[in-house]
Amino acid sequence: MTALNWQKELSREGHRVVFSGQPFTMHCHHYNMNLQKTLEDTLGEEGVQLLFQSAEESNYNIFRHLIDQYNQIKTTKSKLEMAATLFQYCGMGVIHFQTTGPSGGRIVSPSSHHVTGWLAKYGRRHTPGCHFTRGWIAGIMATTYNRPLGEYIVEETSCKMMREPECVFNVTTHKT
Numbered sequence: 001m002t003a004l005n006w007q008k009e010l011s012r013e014g015h016r017v018v019f020s021g022q023p024f025t026m027h028c029h030h031y032n033m034n035l036q037k038t039l040e041d042t043l044g045e046e047g048v049q050l051l052f053q054s055a056e057e058s059n060y061n062i063f064r065h066l067i068d069q070y071n072q073i074k075t076t077k078s079k080l081e082m083a084a085t086l087f088q089y090c091g092m093g094v095i096h097f098q099t100t101g102p103s104g105g106r107i108v109s110p111s112s113h114h115v116t117g118w119l120a121k122y123g124r125r126h127t128p129g130c131h132f133t134r135g136w137i138a139g140i141m142a143t144t145y146n147r148p149l150g151e152y153i154v155e156e157t158s159c160k161m162m163r164e165p166e167c168v169f170n171v172t173t174h175k176t
């Protein structure tokens with residue numbers, strides 16, 4: 001397990017909460033799921049892309065900043081371990097980078113804030129719904145493999161919001 005200095009990374013600057021130099025907000029599932037539902041209902045695919053890209057970009061910046069500070073985190077394996085720890089500590093859930101490489105991979109989440117929150121508020125979906133997690137994964141992959149933002153395509157092939165056993169993400173690049 002990668003040792004992060006949480007007391008240093010997580011702090012307050014006046015009224016702002018800051019993680020690794022980046023201000024952030026914390027919301028419960030009522031806010032997060034309502035935001036997603038509103039974006040999907042009003043903007044459709046454009047709203048889904050907005051969620052994906054916001055999660056990708058913000059996570060890319062935070063993770064890049066963290067990796068630059070912790071020189072001992074050098075290998076791909078340790079970066080992905082730190083990413084999974086970050087996901088868990090931030091209350092997003094459990095995530096496993098099962099098989100990943102520069103050209104993509106397979107990532108599984110057996111439990112997450114978004115799944116629990118969506119099922120509690122809106123019940124079973126008929127389409128995969130973990131758009132935030134897809135974007136989050138894209139940001140981590142780009143940072144870990146030193147690729148630009150927008151490099152990775154993340155598709156969710158199985159989703160617990162549809163009452164499937166776990167959320168499974170298939171990652172490819174725009175080049176393949």
Ligand SMILES: [Zn+2]
Pocket residue numbers: 115128129130156158159160161166167168
């Ligand atoms: Zn899902």
